[in-house]
Amino acid sequence: MSEWPPLPPDAGPNFGHDGVDPRIAGGRLTVDLDALVENYRLLQRRAAPARAAGVVKADAYGLGAARVGKALWNAGCRTFFVALPQEGIELRAALPEAEIYILNGTFGPEAAPAFAAHRLMPVIGSQADISCWEAFGWNEGETPRPCAIHVDTGMNRLGLTPDEAQAFAADNALTGALTPRLIMSHLACGDEAEHPLNRRQLESFQAVRAAFQGIESSLSNSAGIFLGPEFHFNVVRPGIALYGGQPCNGADNPMQAVATLEARVVQVRRGRSGDTASYGAHGRLDRDSVIAVVSTGYADGYHRASSFAGVPLRRASPAGGYGFVHGWRVPVLGRVTMDLTLFDVTDLGPDGVAIGDWIELFGRNIPVDEAATAAGTISYEMLTSLGRRYHRRYVGGDG
Numbered sequence: 001m002s003e004w005p006p007l008p009p010d011a012g013p014n015f016g017h018d019g020v021d022p023r024i025a026g027g028r029l030t031v032d033l034d035a036l037v038e039n040y041r042l043l044q045r046r047a048a049p050a051r052a053a054g055v056v057k058a059d060a061y062g063l064g065a066a067r068v069g070k071a072l073w074n075a076g077c078r079t080f081f082v083a084l085p086q087e088g089i090e091l092r093a094a095l096p097e098a099e100i101y102i103l104n105g106t107f108g109p110e111a112a113p114a115f116a117a118h119r120l121m122p123v124i125g126s127q128a129d130i131s132c133w134e135a136f137g138w139n140e141g142e143t144p145r146p147c148a149i150h151v152d153t154g155m156n157r158l159g160l161t162p163d164e165a166q167a168f169a170a171d172n173a174l175t176g177a178l179t180p181r182l183i184m185s186h187l188a189c190g191d192e193a194e195h196p197l198n199r200r201q202l203e204s205f206q207a208v209r210a211a212f213q214g215i216e217s218s219l220s221n222s223a224g225i226f227l228g229p230e231f232h233f234n235v236v237r238p239g240i241a242l243y244g245g246q247p248c249n250g251a252d253n254p255m256q257a258v259a260t261l262e263a264r265v266v267q268v269r270r271g272r273s274g275d276t277a278s279y280g281a282h283g284r285l286d287r288d289s290v291i292a293v294v295s296t297g298y299a300d301g302y303h304r305a306s307s308f309a310g311v312p313l314r315r316a317s318p319a320g321g322y323g324f325v326h327g328w329r330v331p332v333l334g335r336v337t338m339d340l341t342l343f344d345v346t347d348l349g350p351d352g353v354a355i356g357d358w359i360e361l362f363g364r365n366i367p368v369d370e371a372a373t374a375a376g377t378i379s380y381e382m383l384t385s386l387g388r389r390y391h392r393r394y395v396g397g398d399g
């Protein structure tokens, strides 16, 4: 019996991340930390003199919150936002000095000790959050209950109403029960520059922040940074743009690709004109074809809705997904299945693609926004649905 050879000595610390050895992985995800840092710097320049925080919720949009967080910290980022306390606890382990806000609120009285133990700050977004955090005991002599205050200006998701925020500011000025460090709101339509709600939210936010003298304020996500300086205030909160997603609809994407997803070719087959391919027999071949079979499917987050044009799963974008291999764009053929996807590689000739080659599903050549559109969704969902079966590796950064 032959032995499974040990990892090569030059493989580095990223080899076999998450326990998936690249030699036997069906797909690989490469995260370019240099591109991430470039994107951070670009956003920081756009927003200056405001400072750019980093939104690293949902495991940094699927790319690994600890690695991404450290790279951003090394680039000068000091403030981070995650959605859940558990995410905050994990990020705290990687970033002992960072300011960490929990966007989704206090999570009730049972959660409060976890916030204190890990120095997490809730983003207070309701009267219940206020009561919960006010009731939480605090050590004499320490700054009491640091937090952010979220004001709803048009999203109707999280946040005090402007009236509630004004009332809270007046009460808290007397009691000093909470120590708000940041007043924030969130844009509903930042990616549509001309949407009238942007200005209404801006004006509503300006009015309410006057009640919170002397603390920093924050309105913009990635898209808001591109709406102009009025939207920047003191802190901007980019997420998707850090990861290379397009911040604004209908404009060129100034961000660099950070994530590249590639799938391993496990077979190259011939199909005859008139044959069909994959489930449901919808992928009908209109010529003798060469089919590359890759070991990645919807269980990996390569959405079933990316199936071949003509497969009726998707309304918005009739064209299906494309891969990229050896300089060519190659269409998905037939339905994407759980563990396997077919690509029509006929245009590359009979020997154009070989077993063991990798087909890019998104990355430098197929923008993640294009792959997402082909699946009837957005880059955010494409990235956060990445599965657990990839080999994940990091390049760039400080190693």
Ligand SMILES: *Cc1c(COP(=O)(O)O)cnc(C)c1O
Residues within 6 Å of the ligand: 055, 057, 103, 185, 186, 220, 221, 222, 223, 237, 238, 239, 240, 241
């Ligand atoms: C997710 C989120 C962000 C980041 O949004 P992007 O569009 O990814 O830049 C900023 N602020 C809040 C409140 C969020 O929930």
